[in-house]
Amino acid sequence: MSTTEIDRQWTSRLRKRVVGKLPPDKMLPDTQPAYVASWIYVFGVTTMAALFVVIGTGCILALDGPQWWHSSAFGHFINSMHLWSVEIFFFAMVIHLWGKFAMAAWRGGRSLTWVTGAVTFLVSILTGFTGYVSQTNFDSQWIATQAKDGINSTGGGAFFNVLNLGQMLMWHIVLLPIGAVVLTALHVVMVRVKGVVPPFEDNASEVSA
């Protein structure tokens, strides 16, 4: 096979494009700009750390199911870990959102980074909601019966029935986590490609330079 033919292969073209956009030292950098040394920059990675715990505890819950997590001490413990990691996840994500909003983090061609983050937030809310209605207890029954009227009033109830436990559980453990993880990965890749947004004064000098 000639060099020209190899260059025309989709694998070669894709590899060159990916490495061009995101070389290894940019994907996994050794250092960050000095302005990143602030507590306000730690909430993004805190959110991701919490997401790892959410998924890990969720996988353990999936092994034995509701009868186990409602009736055994270890099941209660993992169930509580799942809940509290979700609390930390949203706590950190909202502070991350406030910080990035205040920094206008969509500056410098970072609009896709902002959009993927915002959509991840919305998908996470839906994941949290389907989790609440999948608990299989009186709390989940209460939440589902309260939510059904709101969702039915939008017409969405025909496709998304909060009283259907099987459907809600599948959304919670398959579709929405896939969406959240893929969007988070895209968000991180966008941060790597474009870099962390600089403070306003640095950005002004960057623009004027």
Place this chain on the structure above:
Amino acid sequence: MAHNWGLGALVNLDHYGHYLNWHFISISVSNLVVMILMVATFVAALFLPFPGRRSRKESR
């Protein structure tokens, strides 16, 4: 039972929620506490010094 674990909640959560009501606004105390904690954490993150920040600036 979870109560036998010994590491129970620091605050007794085994009761009905407390709610604050003001006109049409009704909010649980726990939600309000979380919101206050979030704002406090946000403000602290803006103003608390980050470890090693000075040495990084000096080494620039």
